[in-house]
Amino acid sequence: MRLTGRYRFSASHRLDTPALSPEANRKLYGKCNNPHGHGHDYLLEITVDGPVDQDGQVVNREAMDALVRERVLRRLDHKNLNADIPELAGSVTTTENLATLIHGALAGGWTLPARLARVRIAETARNSFELEV
Amino acid sequence: MFLTRKAEFSASHVCANPAWSADRNQAVYGNNANPNGHGHNYVLEVTLTGDPDPVTGMVFDLRELKEILNREVVDPMDHRFLNREVPPFDRVIPTTENLAVEIWKRIEPQIRREGVHLHNVRLYETADLYVDYGGEQ
Numbered sequence: 340m341r342l343t344g345r346y347r348f349s350a351s352h353r354l355d356t357p358a359l360s361p362e363a364n365r366k367l368y369g370k371c372n373n374p375h376g377h378g379h380d381y382l383l384e385i386t387v388d389g390p391v392d393q394d395g396q397v398v399n400r401e402a403m404d405a406l407v408r409e410r411v412l413r414r415l416d417h418k419n420l421n422a423d424i425p426e427l428a429g430s431v432t433t434t435e436n437l438a439t440l441i442h443g444a445l446a447g448g449w450t451l452p453a454r455l456a457r458v459r460i461a462e463t464a465r466n467s468f469e470l471e472v
Numbered sequence: 473m474f475l476t477r478k479a480e481f482s483a484s485h486v487c488a489n490p491a492w493s494a495d496r497n498q499a500v501y502g503n504n505a506n507p508n509g510h511g512h513n514y515v516l517e518v519t520l521t522g523d524p525d526p527v528t529g530m531v532f533d534l535r536e537l538k539e540i541l542n543r544e545v546v547d548p549m550d551h552r553f554l555n556r557e558v559p560p561f562d563r564v565i566p567t568t569e570n571l572a573v574e575i576w577k578r579i580e581p582q583i584r585r586e587g588v589h590l591h592n593v594r595l596y597e598t599a600d601l602y603v604d605y606g607g608e609q
Contacts, residue, residue, distance in 0.1 A: 340569055345600035394489070394500050395567035397603065401502050 341456060342397040343386040346407055348416035351378035352432040355421075376419065381434075382461040383411070383441065389453030398453045406451060410444045434462040438470050446472075474591060475531045476519045479541045481550035483558075484511040485566040504567075509553055515596040516545060516575065522588030532588055544578040568597040572605040580607065 353376040354368040364372050371377070385407055389397050418424060420432040426443075430436050442458045449455055461467035487504035488497040497505035504510070518541065522531045552558050554566040564570050572595045580590045596602040 340572070341604040342569070343602050343604070391567075391569045391573070395487070395565040395570045396500075397569055399500065400504075400601070 340391050340397050341386050341388045342403075342453070343384050343457075344400075344403055344407065346383045346385065346404075346412060347380060348383065348412050349378060349380045350415055350418050350420050351376045352420040353377070354431055354433060356431050376421065379462050381415075381437075382467075383407075384457070384459040384461075385445070385455070386457035386459070387451060387453035388456035392452070398451050403451060406445070406448070410448050411441050414444065415441075434460055434466065434468045438468045442470050442472060473524060473531055474519050474521050475534075475537075476517050477534065477537050477541065479516045479518075479538075479546055480513060481516070481546045482511060482513045483549050483552050483554050484509040485554040485561070486510075487565050487567055489565065501567075509555070512597050514549075514571070515602075516541070517592075517594040517596075518575075518579065518583075518590065519592040519594070520583060520588055521591040532583070537583070540579055540582050544582070545575055568595055568601065568603050569605075571595055572603050576605055576607055 352371075353373065354371040355364050356367075359367065385403070387398050387403065391397055414424065415437075420427055420437065424432075424440070426440055427436065438458050438460050441460065442455075445455055445458070455472060457469065457471050459467060459469040485504075486507060486509045487501040488507065489500075492500075494505070494507075518537075520532050520537070524531050549558055554561040554571075556562070558566075560574065561570075564574070572593050575595065576590065576593045579593075583590045591606065593605045594602055595605075
């Protein structure tokens with residue numbers, strides 16, 4: 340049985356890589372390369388997988404919410420991803436890299452009995468990225 | 473090919489183990505343990521898998537699928553207090569997980585036929601919480 344919880348956080352970022360010239364960055368990332376940055380309301384889905392326990396649950400909801408809040412939302416919500424997140428220093432703050440960061444943050448402190456099975460993050464209603472683990 | 477049909481029902485429930493103290497129930501089920509119950513607008517998505525029939529072009533007759541979902545799930549559960557009115561939830565705690573298992577048990581035998589079977593039951597308790605059940609592994 341899989342259980343999925345949806346969470347939200349808002350953050351700003353700018354896509355820019357030092358490996359390319361300013362002109363090449365502008366061409367590659369378009370509006371996302373705006374030097375002043377811009378923001379999104381990210382929608383995060385966390386899926387866990389495991390048997391239903393004797394309480395009738397795959398996972399305790401409050402324990403799951405607390406873990407996601409502590410390991411992910413507290414670090415990312417209302418932050419500038421380029422400036423405020425040391426783990427992202429040196430990498431481009433694409434939503435792909437953000438998904439990998441979130442997976443690592445959760446997996447590194449995972450305390451729930453059910454397995455972490457999937458991280459899906461939507462940058463906007465039109466773009467989403469999914470990591471099956 | 474996968475085919476998914478959606479249905480909705482609204483119901484109230486209590487998630488609490490009668491053998492436990494109020495404090496223990498609160499610790500395990502949180503607000504869901506309120507003894508007087510509370511409600512949700514459940515959204516059910518059932519996914520079938522099979523090949524389209526060469527004559528009809530359909531994996532499954534959608535009208536029949538709608539009738540199965542209405543008969544087995546929506547009619548007995550919509551606008552009901554699950555613990556009091558919908559067996560087995562007088563004995564089984566109606567968590568979203570247990571509801572998904574019960575829905576699977578009710579509809580799976582009626583869907584299974586040559587070349588088609590039930591693939592997944594997804595049940596949303598709220599827009600932000602859902603379970604996926606694919607039967608006994």
